[in-house]
Amino acid sequence: MLPAHIGIIMDGNGRWAEKQGKPRLYGHRAGTEVAKKTVLAARDRGVEYLTLFAFSTENWKRPVAEVQGLFLLMEEFFRNESSELARSGAKLNIIGDRSRLPWPVRSVVSGAEKITAGGSRITVNVALNYGGRWDVVSATRQIAEDVAQGRIDMSDIGEDLVSSRLATSGQPNPDLIIRTGGESRISNFMLWQAAYSEIYVMDILWPDFRAEDLDEAIEFFQSRSRRYGGLESGPHDGRGERG
Ligand code: IPE
Numbered sequence: 001m002l003p004a005h006i007g008i009i010m011d012g013n014g015r016w017a018e019k020q021g022k023p024r025l026y027g028h029r030a031g032t033e034v035a036k037k038t039v040l041a042a043r044d045r046g047v048e049y050l051t052l053f054a055f056s057t058e059n060w061k062r063p064v065a066e067v068q069g070l071f072l073l074m075e076e077f078f079r080n081e082s083s084e085l086a087r088s089g090a091k092l093n094i095i096g097d098r099s100r101l102p103w104p105v106r107s108v109v110s111g112a113e114k115i116t117a118g119g120s121r122i123t124v125n126v127a128l129n130y131g132g133r134w135d136v137v138s139a140t141r142q143i144a145e146d147v148a149q150g151r152i153d154m155s156d157i158g159e160d161l162v163s164s165r166l167a168t169s170g171q172p173n174p175d176l177i178i179r180t181g182g183e184s185r186i187s188n189f190m191l192w193q194a195a196y197s198e199i200y201v202m203d204i205l206w207p208d209f210r211a212e213d214l215d216e217a218i219e220f221f222q223s224r225s226r227r228y229g230g231l232e233s234g235p236h237d238g239r240g241e242r243g
Pocket residue numbers: 010011012013014015016054055056059070181
């Protein structure tokens with residue numbers, strides 16, 4: 001089966017640039033181009049949801065020049081690419097805490113969401129100033145407000161309700177999470193939604209990621225047996241995990 005939702009932690013832009021003696025932003029620019037190509041490749045393969053982790057709530061710790069450069073790049077990306085993405089059937093959905101984003105970025109991402117609203121082939125979540133903990137805190141706040149206002153009762157709070165207040169409300173959880181750049185960590189990406197995601201770490205640096213690498217990750221996913229804590233083997237199980 002194809003993963004319905006793939007999340008990508010696009011890591012390694014800085015190292016890619018530094019290896020060539022170039023400034024880190026050069027790597028971020030190359031990474032943006034790869035992100036666009038990956039959207040098209042995922043769409044061609046029939047993936048319905050793609051989440052691209054572009055800026056984490058912790059990335060503010062970087063030097064201000066890098067942060068500003070990243071936001072300028074994103075502004076440019078959404079301004080220049082939204083129409084083409086719309087034509088290609090992509091629907092952009094920005095997830096994350098927008099309140100801290102520079103105003104021009106907020107405005108251009110809202111425009112990009114409007115332009116691509118009709119996209120029906122693939123939904124692309126761009127995680128911008130996103131953190132899994134932020135997502136859970138923001139859901140908690142909404143739920144507390146609903147309880148305080150008497151719109152829901154405490155006894156209504158369960159996994160489905162929490163899921164419905166997360167940034168990915170109405171979407172399947174990521175089946176597969178790819179992390180480039182070789183680090184085996186989640187770095188605050190979709191903490192709730194990743195409970196049963198298959199995680200594939202690749203050494204390749206993000207600007208070098210190609211459609212073939214996406215295929216490799218999908219093949220990895222297809223070779224896994226997802227048991228969700230139970231004992232049932234998936235159709236591709238050949239590992240004898242089952243007694
Ligand atoms: C990922 O690449 C992009 C962002 C976090 C914005 P990095 O900038 O983290 O690249 P490395 O990990 O330093 O190589």
